[in-house]
Amino acid sequence: MRRRDLLAGAAALPFLAALPKPAQAESRGQPWDRHNSALIMDAMGELREVYEDSLVQEMLDSGIRSMTVTVADPKAQEQTAFDETVKGILYYNKFLDKKAKYYSRSTKVTEIDKARADSKIAVFYLTQNSTHFQRNLDNVDVFYALGLRASQITYNYQNWAGAGCKERNGSGLTVFGHELVEKMNTVGMMIDLSHANEKTTIDTIVASSKPVIISHACCQALYDHERNVSDTNLRALATKGGLFGVTQMRPFMTLQVSNAVSVYFDHIIHAINVCGINSVCIGSDRDHRRLVLSKAYIAELESEEGSQAIASDYPYYFEELNGPRRMEVIWDGLKARGLSEPHLEKVMGQNLYDFYKHSIG
Numbered sequence: 001m002r003r004r005d006l007l008a009g010a011a012a013l014p015f016l017a018a019l020p021k022p023a024q025a026e027s028r029g030q031p032w033d034r035h036n037s038a039l040i041m042d043a044m045g046e047l048r049e050v051y052e053d054s055l056v057q058e059m060l061d062s063g064i065r066s067m068t069v070t071v072a073d074p075k076a077q078e079q080t081a082f083d084e085t086v087k088g089i090l091y092y093n094k095f096l097d098k099k100a101k102y103y104s105r106s107t108k109v110t111e112i113d114k115a116r117a118d119s120k121i122a123v124f125y126l127t128q129n130s131t132h133f134q135r136n137l138d139n140v141d142v143f144y145a146l147g148l149r150a151s152q153i154t155y156n157y158q159n160w161a162g163a164g165c166k167e168r169n170g171s172g173l174t175v176f177g178h179e180l181v182e183k184m185n186t187v188g189m190m191i192d193l194s195h196a197n198e199k200t201t202i203d204t205i206v207a208s209s210k211p212v213i214i215s216h217a218c219c220q221a222l223y224d225h226e227r228n229v230s231d232t233n234l235r236a237l238a239t240k241g242g243l244f245g246v247t248q249m250r251p252f253m254t255l256q257v258s259n260a261v262s263v264y265f266d267h268i269i270h271a272i273n274v275c276g277i278n279s280v281c282i283g284s285d286r287d288h289r290r291l292v293l294s295k296a297y298i299a300e301l302e303s304e305e306g307s308q309a310i311a312s313d314y315p316y317y318f319e320e321l322n323g324p325r326r327m328e329v330i331w332d333g334l335k336a337r338g339l340s341e342p343h344l345e346k347v348m349g350q351n352l353y354d355f356y357k358h359s360i361g
Contacts, residue, residue, distance in 0.1 A: 030332055039116065039349035040327050041066040043215040043245035043283035044126060044194070047103070049095055051288065056102045058324035059121065059288055063331075066112045066122040066349070068215065071148070074128035074155040074195075075306070082139065085132040089125060089146050096123055107147055109357045124356075126215070128195065129155040135176060137183045149360050150190035150213070153177060153204055154197075156308075162200035165226045172199030178207050185209045190359045193237075194227075194245075194283075201233050211241035213355060216283035218252040218267045219274070225252045231274050238275035243355045245283025246271055248321050251313040261320040265333050268347065277343050281352040286317060288324045 040063035047069050071088035072081070096103040104115050106122040115122035125148045133139040133151075143151075153173070156164040161177035163169065173181070181204055184191050191212040193201045205212060214237060220228035227249075229237075234244060246268045253263045271280045291297060293315045301316075302309045315322075320329060327348070334344055 030328060037116070038063065038331075038345045039066075039112075039353055040064045040331075041112075041281070041349035041352045042068070042327075043213065043243075043281050043352055044068050044070070044247075045284045046070075046287045047095075047121075047123065048287065048289070053102070055288065055324050056099070056121075060102065060119060062325045062327040063348075064121060064327050065116045066106070066124070066352070068124040068126045068150060070128050071125050072127060072132065074131075074152070076129075077131050077159075078134060081129065081131040082134060085127055085143065085148075086146065089143075089148065092123070092125065093147070105147065107149055108361050109353060112353060112356070124149050126150040126152075126192065128152045128192075129159065130161045130180060131155075131159055133180065135160055137179060140180070140183045140187050140189060144187050144189055148189065150192050150215070151184070152192040152194055152196070153180070154200055155195050162204070163197045164195050164200075165197050167197055170197075170199050172197075173203035173207060177204070181207045182209075188360055190356075198230060198233060201229065202236055205233070205236050205240055205242065208240075210359060211243070211355065212237065213243045213245065213359075215243075215245040216247035216249075216285040217245070218247060218249075219270045221274075222263070222267055222270055223253050227252050234271065234274045238279035241279075241358070243279055243281055243351060244271050244275055245281045245352075247283050247285040248318060248326075249285055249316055250318050251316060257315065258319070261318040261333070264318060264321070265337055268334060269337055272347070277346055278351055278354075280347050281355075282327075282330065282348060284321075284326070286321070286326075288326075290323045291315070291317060 042064060045067045071092055072085040076084045093105060096105045102120055103123050104111060104120050106124050112122045127148060130151055130153055154162045154164040156166040158167050158171065160174065161180050162173045163171040181191060185208060191204060191208055193204055193212055193214045194216050214229060218228045220230045237244060248264060253267055254260050268280065331344060331348060
């Protein structure tokens with residue numbers, strides 16, 4: 001089932017007795033300083049139709065002014081992928097326009113500037129696979145015209161362009177993959193390497209004439225997970241001006257469930273140490289609701305993720321980052337790790353803004 005088919009469900013989730021209530025578990029940072037007005041951006045997050053207006057207002061109150069969202073199920077293939085991506089873009093256009101008080105659909109950085117002035121969230125579109133292009137490079141133009149500004153080369157497995165992180169062989173960027181990278185560079189569509197395997201990642205970094213992004217992953221040096229990126233590839237990414245977004249998916253960083261959020265900050269600091277302060281950003285890959293691991297929520301995950309939903313990975317979130325004000329918590333957590341205000345502003349939004357400006361104008 002497509003993610004957007006679930007937007008109308010799970011507004012109220014029953015609690016499991018073994019888990020803390022959100023009011024008890026949620027952490028908040030210091031309120032975002034409207035006078036300082038630091039730019040807060042998310043390189044890959046979630047927006048859902050079930051979000052109450054009050055929850056969206058809390059997101060805005062936390063300072064967030066830009067988010068990139070996934071418009072279609074990345075598991076779809078061939079014509080289905082093409083059709084579902086078109087439908088997904090049209091769906092989000094309608095949804096965002098309906099909620100124009102809070103969101104603005106965006107294709108360039110000047111729309112981030114306007115969103116900041118209007119206290120809205122500028123929303124950009126991402127696909128997490130390249131299967132919607134099929135093997136027709138003209139489709140890059142088609143989706144660019146529809147408003148798509150970023151696409152991953154692969155999802156988890158092999159496609160026509162390259163290999164995903166779950167593939168067992170060492171295949172990298174294919175002949176078609178090289179053609180696709182060149183086409184995306186020419187059109188001005190951002191290349192995302194989240195979910196790519198090591199070989200496809202380095203091949204694409206080398207092949208691309210423009211910097212690329214890994215919008216949501218973690219550091220393999222700290223935790224050996226298939227979705228994490230080696231220091232070798234992080235350095236290569238940064239050397240060519242690319243950007244690394246650290247995700248908040250707990251299973252990519254630790255098996256520990258309670259009191260584990262410090263490892264998230266470990267990954268951000270490690271990425272900064274390897275890549276440099278100008279090459280790291282936030283890419284949450286997370287819902288903004290205050291979630292509980294209820295039967296209803298588990299059913300939602302299983303409907304969205306299919307066989308990729310693994311019970312031993314639950315919950316995907318850190319409780320301390322479970323809710324609409326998590327950007328405040330991240331700001332304070334990184335400040336406690338010694339980041340200066342100028343460096344906080346870079347990681348929390350300015351680096352991503354600069355990358356978008358260079359990539360899509």
